[in-house]
Amino acid sequence: MSTNLETEEHKALRAAVAALGRRHGRGYDRESLWSEAAKLGYLGVNLPEEYGGGGGGIAELSLVLEELGAAGCPLLMMVVSPAICGTVISRFGTDAQKREWLPGLADGTRTMAFGITEPDAGSNSHRITTTARKDGADWLLTGRKVFISGVDIADATLIVGRTEDARTGNLKPCLFIVPRDAEGFSRRQIDMELNAAEKQFELVLDDVRLPADALVGDEDAGLLQLFAGLNPERVMTAAFAIGMGRHALAQAIAYARERTVWKAPIGAHQAIAHPLAQAHIDLELARLMMQKAAHLYDAGDDVGAGEAANMAKYAAGEACVKAVDQAVHTLGGNGLTREFGLASLITAARVARIAPVSREMILNYVSHQTLGLPKSY
């Protein structure tokens, strides 16, 4: 893929991460890649320098994830730990929370998961019922979450809950840091048909007692803080999808150049070549929107970044699903063998269409927010 829009630093970072990805490849060990990438400064590239980060932004972090994905070794927890949790804590956390968490998130010695999705709320996050109530200086957090990634390998999970406004009685969103082994915090692994290094969990929070400083930032700025984390999440999901799409496409192209069953390699047939060319174009277009979203976010334009990040996530998810589908088809029977490892990407590619916000919810967002159309729900 051409990278002419990027600075020399970005190109150098891309090349270095790609080289790391090649060394680990499809058979990667998640833990050792995570710690090596962290030591090289790639996982904390977006976090503030004073806390051990690289002082860059989501533009750099998404580039790292894209290149690892393109090499066949994506690190899903990058979407969550440095991108959502690192961003929220560095933008809104107290000084003590920053000192406590950011250096570890930056050097990879600590990881944080993120939990917003609930069984009875799903796409309608206004409906979440996980609730925090005060008990002296402490908080007691009760609720359920579902599909939360990496809770087993994360030192803590940033949980989206709600507190009652003392004045109005209204419930307002709040973010809490819940340590993995907190009493009353239990998890059950969900049996996913996904061939991935990271697992998903259903969580139960049963009066989990948390100290006052488990609440991130300001009780009254919960929604703002939440959105500050969700835009990076969408950009990073786009990077995850583009990386996976590139990985699949590269394998299909290599195969189509060689595999010959008539006179010319199958890649000479336009029925094989054109869909691969279309997949490449779609991935490039999605990446352009991802770069726009990252640029707006890093420039401090949260509103502009919101629209662009949604569009980028949508475009990347769709491009990834199509690229993987076409790659599998290009390999014929080999598309379904373990040796080539493409078939399992059919399931994995769908993640970017569903999470963290589904294709339909992005179309809803654009319909209402951008086009001003009325709402059906």
Ligand SMILES: Cc1cc2nc3c(=O)[nH]c(=O)nc-3n(C[C@H](O)[C@H](O)[C@H](O)COP(=O)(O)OP(=O)(O)OC[C@H]3O[C@@H](n4cnc5c(N)ncnc54)[C@H](O)[C@@H]3O)c2cc1C
């Ligand atoms: C592999 C994986 C990892 C995940 N990791 C995390 C994580 O770490 N943390 C976390 O909090 N969550 C995580 N999630 C959850 C994910 O964000 C949700 O699955 C997603 O938001 C969709 O919610 P849902 O599954 O409840 O689907 P639902 O909300 O039940 O939606 C089901 C279908 O209905 C459609 N739909 C719903 N409402 C509308 C509407 N108004 N208009 C049109 N269509 C509609 C949706 O688009 C979808 O196709 C993960 C999910 C997966 C699959």
